[in-house]
Amino acid sequence: MNKRGAGITLIGISAFLFGARSLTAAHTIGRTVADEKTFENRTTVQEVRIFAVATGVAGLVYVIWGEVEARSSNQKNKL
DSSP states (O other), rough: HHHHHHHEEEHHHHHHHHHHHHHHHHHTTSSSOHHHHHHHHHTOOOHHHHHHHHHHHHHHHHHHHHHHHHHHHHHHHHO
């Protein structure tokens, strides 16, 4: 897998982690009558947020790195 593919995969994992945090909170609360503060407390899991942001940033870095390498190799081939 090239760097662009790895970057897109990491961005997809990041999006999944962001969504999973809310889905898990909604599933955990379930059908119980809860106020807005309970849902907010369930969705503030810092570890998941940190991993989601870290994978998103790593994905962007890999995509940009792959693009830079592709452009530099194209320029070398043109010379």
